Amino acid sequence: MTEPLLVLDGLHKSFGALRATDNVSLDLAPASIHALIGPNGAGKSTLIAQIAGSLKPTAGTVRFLGQDITALSVPKRAQLGLGRTFQVSSLAMAFSALRNVMLAVQARQHATFRFWRPVRVDRSLIDPSMAQLERVGLKERAHLPVTALSHGERRQLELAVALALEPKVLLLDEPMAGLGGEDSLRMTEVLTGLRQDVAMLLVEHDMDAVFRLADKISVLVYGRVIASGSVEDIRASQEVRDAYLGE
């Protein structure tokens, strides 16, 4: 067994009386995809937010690459190699798709406090960014402002931005939501191609995609992990069917 990249240990998060995360412990092994499924409002996004650092857990710890990162800020975690996409696309709306990715490449290079050279002609930013856009299928749309992109294209752009960080772990919050059949297939392919380099925690409602991609599945209901196991285990589990799959 190799060391897991990401370990959640006894995470709790309450909003007033609501327990959005209730004693969640999970690991993410290298080169694997761990899917997190559960009904609406189960607390999946809340959990992602605690891993990414935008929400502070009420209790529990998050360990990443062997280091306790519970107290680290969002940017620090990102610099360590924790990439994420948002459930509701969150991009620099006035920028073009390309500039959104370029900013991530620049962040990856730790070279933000440079005040002189124009980014418009900076090949060291443009070339890797175009490569990421090509990978997610957005090359033709690179120069359009985000406002001109469709909902699905924004999802793809989110992924390109996250990939530009060359993360060790990716947190994906419903990357397929709103994608048409073709785009969703493409996204599945991209994620499959990535799995050797990047471990992923994948929140997704599209069960076909989950069963195709995941090495391991955890089921979250009312903030609790009610089941965790291989794809077969979860398919077979009566409890999961009752609680979630509704079959």
Added chain:
Amino acid sequence: MLEMRRENLLNAGIALLLLAVPLVAWAIDETYYITVASRVAILALAGVGLNLALGFGGMVSFGHAAFFGLGGYAAGVLSHHAFEGSAFMSWPVMIDGSDSTLTLWFAALLLSGVVAAIIGAISLRTTGVYFIMITLAFAQMIYYLAISLPTYNGEDGLPLYLRSNLPGLDLSNDLTFFFVCYALLLLAIFLSVRIVGSRFGAALECARQNENRLSAIGIAPYPVKLTAFVLSAMITGLAGALFVELNGFVSPSILSWHLSGEIMIFVILGGVGRFYGPIVGAALFIVLETVIGGYTERWQLFLGVILLGVVLFARGGVIGLLAGKARHD
């Protein structure tokens, strides 16, 4: 693309127009208008400073008069001491007055920059209305400090009898003085263009649009914004130093919150986030003041109505009206 070119042409026209006014005034011996043009250039410079924070960084500072005034006081106080032949301070280090232009500018940049670092460090912990209000309040604090400290005549201010010395140029010549202000204005715009187009500028503009996005890719917004805030304040501070030299007078009125509002007006009238917008804004403001002010004392009433109209119905300011929406590609 077409719009970009239109804006560039417009910008060139604006810059040339501002240059032409004092030249014509000089040719027909209407020297008063040379001073008016210098005022426009200086106020526009203050606006260029604010635009960096407000237009590109989305930091709505309602306290930029503080930096304008501090720059002005730094220059004014040092040249006052030089004229008197006294020292500015003798302890813990000896600092004499100075009549060297470069020293005065340096002092203005330094003082406004250091104070902006302190004010920014606290204010940038807040956002939204809190940021607007806290910058306003800090500026008021400095205003009241200047009013109540008797050392430099408090509310009455200090007259300055001589312009400072810039090697090779005679600043007491109004046209020369204009050229210096104009050159600094264009330099500041050029610097803004470079900064905004740079990696730092990309991060700054992202901070304006979506701070969460910036954090998520591993760039902390706070130091980016603070740096921009300080740079912005320094440009405005330099404008303050020029303003004091132009008027030969420094008083707390250059720290007042009305001035903060006016610097904002320059930026908005011209167009938020437009590099040459502050020139248009400041020029319009001064033209309104001189033209309408020539007919009636109530020119501020008309200014208010026009400004209200711009805010309510012509967002994007004058440059927005003439050159279309701003582009970020």
Added chain:
Amino acid sequence: MSAAFIFEQLLNSLQLGVMLFVMAAGLTLVFGVMGLINLAHGSLYMVGAFFCAWVAGETGSFWIGLGAGLVAAAAAGAIIEMLVMRRLYDRDHLDQVLATFSLILIFNEGTRWVFGAQPLYLDIPDALATSVPLPGGGGYPLYRLMIIGFGVLTAVGLYLLISRTRLGMQIRAGESDREMIGALGVDINTLYTLVFAIGAMLAGLAGALVGALQSVEVGMGEPVLILAFVVIVIGGIGSIKGALIGAILVGLVDTLGRAFLHQLFALALPPAEANGYGAALASMSIYLLMAIVLAWRPKGLFPVNA
């Protein structure tokens, strides 16, 4: 330093505090319900003072003047709400700041146009132009005590309005959710105009009451406006309770700073310098207070979730 002096200073701070509260309550109410930041609030203060002074001068009665000041401020508020503010609710704060800054210019010049450039004077009603003896000797002007009384009444009145009335319920609903109040079947435009007019009337009340203590002149509302902003920033923008606590704090710090700081400096410095530095620090003290509060709590003492 006698006990009477200290007591007098405490009453002065309370008087300043309650006046600031009356100003700040309107500001914070408008922000809380409509999300609007209104720089022209100080102009409504000025309108209240001018109409009060003018009508009191014409009729010879302070009380008729006060009524006129309140009506004028409320009317001015309702008018600008319908003409201008309404277009600003969905705009960003920058637009709101600029539009209401323009209104200040318009109000200032407009007032000068109507009332002339000379300040007006408003006399304290005869019945109140006496002092009340203080425990420990000395006296305190009855009029200032009445101001404190008005402030307390306003606080109680607002509390009852918001917690006990139908309008208050709508205001509370409006604070948490604009859609919901539409769902309650309330005409949102009327509600907003009403809330704005109430805020304006409070500003007018403060202006008229303070108008009898100083000259009534153009621009009188601006220093008070900025103080009121300091108050609501300290208290938490949108929170009436925060406005009350913030106002009392600011009143205390400002008044006591002016009264005592120079004496503190005098322990270490020669009197002339001590006075200078004391005055300088006193005038900065409330801004320092605000900076400290915000450095510690960036959303004020009683943050309102927005």
